[in-house]
Amino acid sequence: MDPKEFADTTELVIRDFEVELKGEKILTEEDLFRILSDQIAYMIEYRLEYLLSLMYRLDINERKVNDALAPFAPEPANIGLARLVLDRQKQRTYTKSHFKQEEKLDDDWIF
DSSP states (O other): OOHHHHHHHHHHHHHHTTOOOTTOOOOSHHHHHHHHHHHHHHHHHHOHHHHHHHHHHTTOOHHHHHHHHSTTOSSOHHHHHHHHHHHHHHHHHHHHHHSOOOOOOGGGOOO
């Protein structure tokens, strides 16, 4: 991931998951993943319904979310969900940077 895409992905994660950095710096994808997984662990414990609605809003596959939350999932739920979120946010960032829509003028509208 190039630096611009990483910065955009980081911004999306911080905004969507209401992350407070408290002086922490996000220098690598591993830093971002760790911070996101910690935030998701908190949300699982205290704000599960909000977390699930956020997963829906971010268009993360419901089956994958359910698999990550399953009792016998191969990794802890917060790690699995953080992986899904980070992958989805990277997709969104890539799509936005490579497939920009041209702005339409309001003149195109006919009433």
